[in-house]
Amino acid sequence: MHSERPEVAVVQMNGRADWSANRPVVERLVAEAAEGGACLAVLPENLLAMPAHPAxxxxxxxxxxxxxxxxxxxxxxxxxxxxxxxxxxxxxxxGGHGSQVAARSLVIDAKGEVVAQYDKIHLFDVVLPDGESYRESATFRAGDSLVLVDTPAGRLGMATCFDLRFPELFARLARQGADWFCLPSAFTRTTGQAHWHVLTRARAIENSAWLVAAAQVGRHADGRETYGHSLVADPWGQVLVDAGNEPDCVRFARLDYEWLRGLRERFPVRRLHRPDLFDDGQ
Structure with missing residues (x-):
């Protein structure tokens, strides 16, 4: 379904507290992505809102x-x-538990139709070394389904933010044919500084697939500060683009499938993988 060298866009935002404030920003960035020649744009986690209170x-x-x-x-x-x-x-x-919703990513095609949806599987229930704590399960219900979808940029395996820390998810998506992964995110500044680049590059390298990670950046209504650095990592682990800490911006990268085929032939980690020897949930 993909062209040989599709252009993709990764969007970075400093999310506002409600959709009325975020909508015109999203509109501008989507227009910029399309005008820049992208066939597909990945938008960040918490796209609707980064409110003062998660509830x-x-x-x-x-x-x-x-x-x-x-x-x-x-x-x-x-x-x-x-x-x-x-x-x-x-x-x-x-239905939720009365106070729970799904953290849902949608894939929307160029005709304006929703063609896939993914509910975030792994929820961010942690206490950071500086004492900052998060409990996403108080607001969100975890999803339980893996999602792959054919797009103009290739076969997409869907993941969100904290999912990045669970390599089994990406390995399973890769075995089911994913050529690239999306990762809408809102990494905290603390965890991003420590782990963002090494984990995004690792998931791309392990699976011989691109990873397109769209992030929130800056300070938000609840006082939380997110790390930014929206990026595209290629299957060799090279970071093709990195938005740094710039708010409300778009970056572009080209996914070269001729190069990918050559890499997979010369360095066939997928074929050499031995999932039969490991208990990975199969």
């Missing part, structure tokens, strides 16, 4: 998410570009 996302799931999805579909259609829109709070199909 606000539960109310936003019913109140704001449907209109935001409609807006995103309209943007994709008008600009003729595919979007990985992640994440938005969404009411799970089977």
């Amino acid at each position: 606000e996302l539960v109310a936003m799931a019913e109140r704001d998410t449907p209109a935001a999805i409609e807006s995103l579909c309209d943007m994709a259609r008008r600009h003729g570009i595919w979007l990985v829109a992640g994440t938005l709070p969404a009411v799970p199909a089977e």
